[in-house]
């Protein structure tokens with residue numbers, strides 16, 4: 001490895017108007033319309049949420065899954081700044097950008113799902129705090145983290161604007177924000193798991209455990225690395241750039257270590273609580289439990305060896321299997337294995353789905369805009385040379 | 390929880406350090422929850438001494454639904470229709486506009502009342518005013534509160550943000566939201582606390598002709614419930630009506646039902662202030678099995694162990710800040726290439 005390793009980030013450039021951004025624009029407009037209808041006519045005008053399943057995909061997918069998929073930034077920061085793996089540095093900014101959008105839009109999504117949204121500031125007003133509430137912890141932590149991420153990312157804007165002094169000053173204190181940017185997501189990702197605990201017997205025993213915070217935390221870290229694998233491959237192919245295999249290969253190995261840990265914790269917990277027989281019943285619950293965990297086993301089959309990890313296609317697929325597992329963990333806990341008694345059912349309505357898709361489109365659009373206009377992705381030349389590992 | 394599990398011997402030193410570090414910082418925090426659970430555990434709350442509540446005796450209920458109508462009136466709730474002619478208020482379940490409802494258990498020919506086989510029975514559904522309510526623990530903005538004296542679980546729409554965590558958290562599915570309204574509120578029974586200043590008590594108990602719904606201090610109601618369970622089925626006893634713990638008694642004589650020997654709500658989740666008696670198995674009439682330990686106490690124990698006094702977060706933050714301060718400047722993009730390279734290898 002050489003000093004060249006530190007590729008300077010640079011704007012990708014190019015036009016902002018293309019088929020992708022056009023589609024994103026249309027989807028965003030549809031989403032905005034649906035949100036306005038929802039705000040004027042109540043939740044039942046656009047969603048299928050009901051008292052049995054009061055949290056639909058706007059909460060579970062946009063916020064719980066969305067924020068978990070946005071863990072790439074903190075995972076990279078952890079690797080680079082805390083465990084001092086400087087070689088991963090080129091992956092930091094793109095990952096942080098993904099997180100920034102993921103969380104910012106998750107924050108926006110929860111606002112219009114709130115039934116009494118004009119009171120949202122109560123969550124930040126000491127007179128209203130309920131520090132016993134897991135929801136309070138999650139909401140406060142996520143909000144703080146969004147602010148911290150914008151600060152962490154601001155050097156990119158200052159750089160673009162040529163404000164070198166301001167940037168230098170900011171960077172003197174950046175280490176603190178980076179540390180904060182690691183602690184906050186660890187806290188609220190763990191708490192997303194804790195949210196299930198108070199629901200008691202309504203959550204199936206395979207997912208109802210006091211160890212849930214550890215399970216969610218490990219899953220979020222796995223997801224973070226999975227998303228980086230996925231994003232790097234997508235960004236590379238979209239911009240016709242070299243895939244950073246030399247970096248992704250060892251990083252994927254770190255991810256595998258955490259997967260092992262996750263599976264051990266997950267199955268030990270289920271076995272210790274005596275819930276294992278539930279996994280062997282002939283039911284869709286058992287099926288979805290196995291799907292969740294076999295995705296992780298599949299990751300090992302895909303990229304278990306150093307050789308396999310040199311193959312970009314396998315890295316890409318492994319990213320997907322890890323993401324799937326994390327998505328299923330959250331869907332299972334909050335929707336599929338959540339049972340509020342007979343008579344209730346939920347499946348998202350078309351407008352609900354469109355909003356979720358629109359939020360995703362907004363994230364893609366933001367990502368394209370920023371990477372084309374601001375220095376985020378590493379300058380291409382560095383990677384034109386043959387990859388090494 | 391030991392960290393040993395992650396290292397299979399094949400993982401190189403650097404990676405091992407990473408895994409250890411991950412656990413050391415974050416994992417330990419969570420693992421700590423299990424280890425120190427006993428020390429930090431928050432016990433399941435019990436009812437306040439003067440707790441108010443209801444005793445619902447399904448064997449006395451005649452299904453007249455006077456309590457449902459009275460509840461609507463007392464809470465200014467509009468009727469809800471489930472029939473095409475829209476003549477009567479016919480809600481099928483509690484909702485954002487219906488806080489109390491009588492449901493019917495049916496089996497086979499429905500010949501006899503309170504028979505599990507070929508019989509039918511009634512069950513009242515409304516807030517149980519739990520001793521350790523999940524809804525109160527869940528609510529992020531203290532819109533759900535439990536009165537320290539009366540134990541009534543009250544709702545304040547002015548504080549509520551409408552997140553509906555209370556809706557998903559309640560084991561009885563009680564808080565309901567008004568989805569059809571842009572300014573929707575949560576609706577649930579508050580034991581008619583707004584009527585106390587006028588000398589009234591819970592409207593459902595006030596109107597109940599049979600005393601199947603009885604109002605009073607939960608401690609008194611519990612004594613009454615146990616008295617009924619101790620009687621011989623078929624024998625005759627005196628049943629009070631209205632308010633057990635105050636005012637004139639309007640009692641009458643009636644036959645003792647064939648009770649299941651269980652006061653529902655005596656110990657469930659630490660106890661509830663609404664108690665129930667039934668001749669049909671409680672699970673069959675929609676009352677879930679709940680252990681004596683509340684899920685709110687488990688949830689808050691985790692929460693306090695991890696974040697109590699913010700000690701753990703600050704400790705982790707301190708450690709990470711220290712490490713990050715050492716590492717960050719090496720990665721400064723603008724640092725001149727004169728900086729010695731090679732720090733990445735470790």
Ligand code: SF4
Nearest residue numbers: 516517519522524559
């Ligand atoms: S029954 Fe539900 S709404 Fe009523 S106090 Fe208990 S948890 Fe809260």
Ligand code: SF4
Nearest residue numbers: 528549550552553555
């Ligand atoms: S919906 Fe309102 S009362 Fe229920 S938990 Fe949320 S803020 Fe609290």
Ligand code: SF4
Nearest residue numbers: 450451453454456597
């Ligand atoms: S008023 Fe009394 S008897 Fe009539 S349905 Fe209600 S609880 Fe039963």
